[in-house]
Amino acid sequence: MAVTKTPRKKPTAAAAGVEKPAPKAKAAPAKKASAKKAEAPEPKAKKAAKTPAKGKAAKAVEVAPARPEPIAPAAPAPKPTAKKPAAAAVPSALVDALLAAIREGRAVEFIFADADANAPRTFEPRQLTFDALSQAWYVWGWDRRYNAERHHRVDLLAEVNEVEGVGRAAQGPYAEGTPANQIGGWLGGEPIAVKGTLLKQWVFAVKQAPPAFPRFKIEEQGDGQALVSFTATDLRAIARWAMQFGDGIQVLEPARLVDRIKQVGAVWAGRDRQATAPAPKPAPRPEPEPRRHEPKHHAEAKAEARPEPRPHREPRPEREREEAPKGKPGKVEVIHFDRL
Structure with a gap:
């Protein structure tokens, strides 16, 4: 018998049991990295579909669908932090004028x-400082309105104007060429030379200031x-x-500076003694004399037996006694007793 050989047909993808690859999932535009990772295993599935199984039916190759990459949780919103109190707003023009x-x-x-509360005045600025406790700028110097040292807050000022010459209420006399911001209290008036000995715990602090x-x-x-020495004009x-x-x-x-300090110290000591001195104790009251306990009837009898006080009579002189009329003699009655 003639044997005819039938040519073997190439198995198709459906006969081989290979499933068609899943359609490409459209990834979100924001997640480009995850989309690329999902597309990566697709060429392997195509290659497996093209290669026919030799001899035996090709085993079914299952292509696992690409798992989407987990989305990272959103970062928590930052907690609101308490803002530090900002320094008082001070116009730069005022600060620049003071520094100049x-x-x-x-x-x-x-x-x-x-x-209304603070009248205009001429001021001699010496220092401009920023205080950390009050968060404000302060200018220190000589206030010619009060003729004394003063601090003023810069944020309370409306204007800082230039003064022609030395200004009003300048203390004098003063030497020519003296800066106008050192006339009152420092170089205006009669100079006072001061000397003093500073103890060691204050030496470093004075050097740094x-x-x-x-x-x-x-x-x-x-x-x-x-040894500290300097010159000034205001004793206060x-x-x-x-x-x-x-x-x-x-x-x-x-x-005179030594005497003034002694006077102030004596006043301070007197106030301190008055504040700490104990209050004076009141004078003790005299205690009543102890009374003897007596029965009631004795007390009443004693009270009734008391004679009334007689009025005081002055004795008459002897002459008045002799001249006084003599009283008549008394009558004598004779009683006869009859015999019984």
Whole structure:
């Protein structure tokens, strides 16, 4: 018998049991990286579909669908942090004007926002500082309205104007060429030479601070103390500066400064004694005499037996006694007894 060979047909993809690849999933435009990863395994599935199974039926190849990449959770919103209190808004023009006056040694005129509470005045600025506790700018110097040292808040000022010459209420006489911001209290009027010994616990602090008066000198001594000398014109300002150290300074010159500090110390000591002295105790009352306990009837009888006080009569003289008329003799009655 003639055997005819039938040519083997190539198995199709359906006969091989290979499933068609799943259609491409449209990925979100924001997740480009995850879309590329999902498309990566597709070429392997196509290659497996083209290769026919030899001899035996090709095993079914299942292509697992691409798993979408998990979406990362959104980051939590940041917690609102408490804002620190901002410093008081100060116009830069005021600060620039004060700094220029300090550098050039000029006095300025202050006009406050509340003109009813603070009248305009001529001021000699010496220092401009920022305070961390109040979060505000302060200018320190000599206030010619009160003729004393003063601090003023810059944010309370409305204007800072230039003053022609030395300005009003300038204390004098003063030497020519003296800066206008050092006339009152520092270089205006009669100069006062001051000397004092500063104890060691204050030497470093005074060295680090700006000089409080013109021609301020500090010379260290061998025992850790320092000799302080300067010149000023206002005794009150000098006394306030010296008394801030308490018992940490010994004033040597002038004598009137020593007397003033002693007077202030005596006043302080007197107030302290009055505040701490105990209140005076009231005088003790006299205690009543103890009374004897007596029966009631004895007390009543004793009270009834008391004679009334007789009026005091002065004795008559003897002459009046003799002249006084004599009384008549009394009658005598005779009684007769009859015999019984």
